[in-house]
Amino acid sequence: MLVALLALQAGSLVAPAYACGCGAMIPGRGARIGVDRETSAVHWDERTRTERIVMRFTVRGDADQAAWVMPVPHRADVRLGDPALFDALERLTAPAYRDRDHFWPRSGDWPFSSGDTDGVAGAAPPTARAPGVGVVGRERLGPFDVARLTATDPDALGDWLHRNGFELPDRLAAELRPYVERRWEYVAVRLAPEQAGAPLRGALDPLRITFANDTPVYPMRLSRLARTPQALDLYVLSGHRMEPRDRIGGDRPAVTFAGTLDAPDGAVAELTGRAPVFLTAVEQSFPVPARIDDDHTLVRAAADTPYRTVYYTDRLLTLGGVPAWLLALGGAALLTVAGVLVAVRARRANGGVRSAA
Known part of the structure; x- marks a missing residue:
């Protein structure tokens, strides 16, 4: 078993990180990189038709540089995000923990067990121009070297990245074609630690990408290029409860939190402003990434129904340390005995009256 686990771990590290939740991650030649976790927040300002996506990667491997490509529908502004944002969102959407009493004993309760147990249930830097590619901007942001590109040919985008030191999976050009046909642009990022030669490891600074969008x-x-199951953890902040329109080839999206933030502050306010905003947290699994057939379109839910995941600790109901069911049965037994005694006395009394007559 140990050998199998080690082989599985090595395989997951060596396998190219062709895709993560919203883009393609490509290590340099002979290097290894894996994305342990990707957490993203989407802020949708319906009034200005502006969308902001903030994402944070936690990576592992021995690569000292990698390229990452994200398609965007319009010209994008890219800057560093606030690392405190995701800590704040995790606190706001944390599940509730509550006690729940049950009357009848269950497995683990006396007399089925001698011990007491609780059951828990719960719901690259741009250095050249390739044909068909326009470099519209370049910034150095912490460990990121960011290029904003236009592309009329997916092969041209692949050539541009290749000239900047990265080899792409053969299928990536084909997967980029739908974006080219819709005339989307790209954010191309070279990830490189500030200390030259150091590997990319741990949580990277978050990136914040802003662009105009009607929806x-x-x-x-x-992410359909990924070779291992994918998971999406997404926070959506908008004027109303927002949810993915459909599954796009994965399991049904699950809302783990929905509620209004009346007075955002800190990193959340820096992203959304201080006006009230509705926060929706969504989780989704993609057991077979090849089945992913589209991007997520986020739509307004039928109602702004609040929701929070609740984990219950089930406890046997007791009164004064005695199980309530035992007291109830004992009381019922006493009442039954008392009733029988009353009936017997009444029958004897009736029999004595008849004898006297």
Whole structure:
């Protein structure tokens, strides 16, 4: 078993990280990189038709540089995000823990067990121009070297990245074609630690990408290239409860939190402003990434129904340390005995009266 686990771990590390939740991650030649976790937040401002996506990667491997490509529907502004944002969102959407009493004994309760147990249930830097590619901007943001590109040919985008030191999976050009046909643009990022030669490991600084959009989307199509199951953890902040329109080839999206933030502050306010905003947290699994057939379109839910995941600790109901069911049965037994005694006395009394007559 140990050998199998080690082989599985090595395989997951060596396998190219062709895709993550909203883009393609490509290590340099001979290097290894894996994305342990990707957490993203989408802020949709319906009034200004502006979408902001903030994402944070936690990576592992021995690669000292990697390229990452994300399609965007319009010209994008890219800057560093606040690392405190996701800590704040995790606190706001944390599940509730409550006690729940049950009357009849269950497995683990006396007399079925001598011990007491509780059951828990719960719901690259741009250095050249390739044909068909326009470099519209370049910034150095912490460990990221960011290029904003236009592309009229997916092969041209692949050539541009290749000239900047990265080899792409053969299928990536084909997967980029739908974006080219819709005339989307790209954010191409070279990830490189500030200390030259150091490997990319741990949680990277978050990136914040802002662009105009008539309908909020979360790009997912490139994740179909992944060779291992994918998971999406997404926070959506908008004027109303927002949810993915459909499954796009994965399991049914599950809402783990929905509620209004009356007075956002800190990193959340920096992203959304201080006006009330509705926060929806969504989780989704993609057991077979090849089935992903589109990007997520985020739509308004039928109602702004609040929701929070609740984990219950089930406890046997007791009164004064005695199980309530035992007291109830004992009381019922006493009442039964008392009733029988009353009936016997009444019958004897009636019999004595008849004898006297």
